[in-house]
Amino acid sequence: MDLKADTQRMEKIVSLCKRRGFIFQSSEIYGGLNGCWDYGPLGVELKRNLKNYWWRVTVHERDDVVGMDGSILMNRAVWKASGHEDTFSDPMVDCRSCKARLRADQVIERKDVQQCPNCGGKDLTEPRPFNLMFKTYVGATEDESSVTYLRPETAQSIFVQFKNILEVSRKKLPFGIAQIGKAFRNEINPRNFTFRSREFEQMELEYFCRAEEGMKLLDYWLEERLKFYENIGISRDRLHVKTVSDEERAFYSKGTYDVEYDFPFGRQELEGVAYRTDYDLLQHQKASGKSLEYFDEETKQRFVPHVVEPSAGVDRTVLALICEAYSTDEAPDEKGKMETRLVLRFHPRMAPIKCGIFPLLKNNDQLVAKAQEIVGLLRADMNVFYDESGAIGRRYRRQDEIGTPFGVTVDFETLGEKNDALTDTVTLRERDSMKQERVKINDLADMLISRVS
Ligand code: ATP
Numbered sequence: 001m002d003l004k005a006d007t008q009r010m011e012k013i014v015s016l017c018k019r020r021g022f023i024f025q026s027s028e029i030y031g032g033l034n035g036c037w038d039y040g041p042l043g044v045e046l047k048r049n050l051k052n053y054w055w056r057v058t059v060h061e062r063d064d065v066v067g068m069d070g071s072i073l074m075n076r077a078v079w080k081a082s083g084h085e086d087t088f089s090d091p092m093v094d095c096r097s098c099k100a101r102l103r104a105d106q107v108i109e110r111k112d113v114q115q116c117p118n119c120g121g122k123d124l125t126e127p128r129p130f131n132l133m134f135k136t137y138v139g140a141t142e143d144e145s146s147v148t149y150l151r152p153e154t155a156q157s158i159f160v161q162f163k164n165i166l167e168v169s170r171k172k173l174p175f176g177i178a179q180i181g182k183a184f185r186n187e188i189n190p191r192n193f194t195f196r197s198r199e200f201e202q203m204e205l206e207y208f209c210r211a212e213e214g215m216k217l218l219d220y221w222l223e224e225r226l227k228f229y230e231n232i233g234i235s236r237d238r239l240h241v242k243t244v245s246d247e248e249r250a251f252y253s254k255g256t257y258d259v260e261y262d263f264p265f266g267r268q269e270l271e272g273v274a275y276r277t278d279y280d281l282l283q284h285q286k287a288s289g290k291s292l293e294y295f296d297e298e299t300k301q302r303f304v305p306h307v308v309e310p311s312a313g314v315d316r317t318v319l320a321l322i323c324e325a326y327s328t329d330e331a332p333d334e335k336g337k338m339e340t341r342l343v344l345r346f347h348p349r350m351a352p353i354k355c356g357i358f359p360l361l362k363n364n365d366q367l368v369a370k371a372q373e374i375v376g377l378l379r380a381d382m383n384v385f386y387d388e389s390g391a392i393g394r395r396y397r398r399q400d401e402i403g404t405p406f407g408v409t410v411d412f413e414t415l416g417e418k419n420d421a422l423t424d425t426v427t428l429r430e431r432d433s434m435k436q437e438r439v440k441i442n443d444l445a446d447m448l449i450s451r452v453s
Contacts, residue, residue: 010264013326014193016342020402022046022322023194035190035198037315042402045352045383047201047318051180053232053349054203054312058178065176065205066169070157072182073138076148081287082156082280084149089129092188097121103188132185134198150184155309158206159280162292173294173305174209174217180314192265194315201314208294208305211278217308218255218275225259225273225310232317233347234324238262239270252279259312261320270320271312278304321350325403331434334393344403345432348452354382355406355448356399362388371410374426374441381449396429405431406448414441 017023021040025032039047059067079085091104095116104127108115114124133149151157158165158177165177180203190196209217222241229239244256256274260267281304285292293302325344333339348354357374359367371386378384385404387395396407407429416423428439428447439447 006264009326010193010323013264013322016326016401017043017193017322035187035196037194037197037199042352043318046321046346046350047314049350049352050232050317050321051201051203051314054228055178055180057228057231058176058203058205062176064171064174065178065207066165066171067178068158068161068165069181070154070161070179072151072184073136073148074151074157074160077287078156078160078284079133079149081283082159083283084133084152084156085131088133088152089131090188091127092130093127094125095119095121096123096125101188106189130186130188132187134184134186151182152185153183153311154179154181154202154204155206155280155311158204159284159292159307160288162208162281163290166294173296174207174213176205176207178203178205180204192263192268194319195263195265195268197315200316203312203314205310207308207310209308210303211306214275214277214306214308215255218257218273221308221310222257222259222273225271225312229259229270229317231347232321232350233345234261234320238324240267242269244272250274250276252277261316261323263320263323268316270316271310273308273310275306275308278306280307281305321346334391341397341400343400343431346403346405348405351403351405351452352383353385353399353402353404354378354452355384355408356395356404357384357386358392358395358407358409359388360392360409360411366415367410367412370414371408374408374410374444377441378445378448381445382452396434400431403431405452407431408444413438 020042022043024038024040026036026038027033059065093102093104093107095102095118098116098119098121100116100118106117107124108117113122115122116124133152135147135149137146138148139146158179181201182199183202184199187196187198190198207217207221226239230236238261240260242258242260244258249256254275254277256272258269259271261270281292285304292304294305295302325346327345328340328342330338331341355378357371359371361367368388375384375386392409399407409427411427412418413422414424414426422438424441425438426441427436429436
């Protein structure tokens, strides 16, 4: 890997994200808040497309998964039982020279001597655990009795609602409960843009099963998740599966895979797929005193189900989508001179805007009216963008830069001024190939819907 080129590529991506309204620093006018990000008009569309597609394939297109939406604040007892209060921590080290606070795994080792990556200082404290949960108080009194935490993962609300959902959905094992929602971790060093944030979103599925099915379902869900990434346009070449070793795995897990992606800043985790056994449900059963057992009608047995968990990060996947899509090529400008074109090659399914709609001239009422008519025709089925300002080539470029896969131009032929046969046809331009074809307005919706959904 060319480190310098990759760093520059990442800088360009961050700058494009701000310039075109994908991602801004949170509270930017006050100097920001480290580890927190806001999604702008295009970022929010990209994020929604990702979440909606995940929900579609994980919940709607399956008979064996239902959804839920749990609260962020929960009874503190949840975090005691799950083990988060005692053990959800990263080892932290302080540099006594520059006062930097570091994750222990960031400390560099040269000739067996530990050094601060910030100042090179060798006077470091011993690693000590730092709990990553954000503590807060519920109600008017700020004392121990009112403490709880912002959830560091969405999974626990699924576990504690297991029995309710089992009863109302009347599902039989194996079945899953899916959730998308915010999670918070007070990361010691947020970094790599949105990759390691303090506030982020997760897409989690808890797939409950019998103990003997666990290992097989772990492999099944890994394959499903890899297919998912390919279906949103992430190339298989840049995805890697890491089998988490016995030493690195949580003690209750019998098998865990990390799905990693080649970001410009290195190969990093996008998602964890873990076989968590019956640990979580057993813990909550024990701590709450409420049965979380499943009754098998056929065998008449009662038991606590096991669970396989694919847990993906929304923000990390959005970042992977942008990194994957970012590219440049050569294209002719208005005068035919070749210039560098910046293009986000999003899969049409993920693209924030599906189709740009352009009247050839803005001062021609008929062209404008026809273009607006097409906006009305497509709007109900997809996010479209109307643009009448500037030369047509410039308008194409603006859409290329934000990854709009299709562009429709209304010209004088559309109005039937040149050739009767072309009345009510438009030019449809495809972003990547830049190929243009003549299409009937009546066929547009059907053509585009099948390509963007
Ligand atoms: P890491 O090792 O990178 O800290 P993790 O193994 O602790 O991640 P999990 O607890 O498995 O992460 O969480 C599941 C998913 O949630 C991760 O794969 C990732 O996509 C997302 N996620 C976790 N922490 C963060 C974070 N600080 N910022 C953004 N996304 C995160």
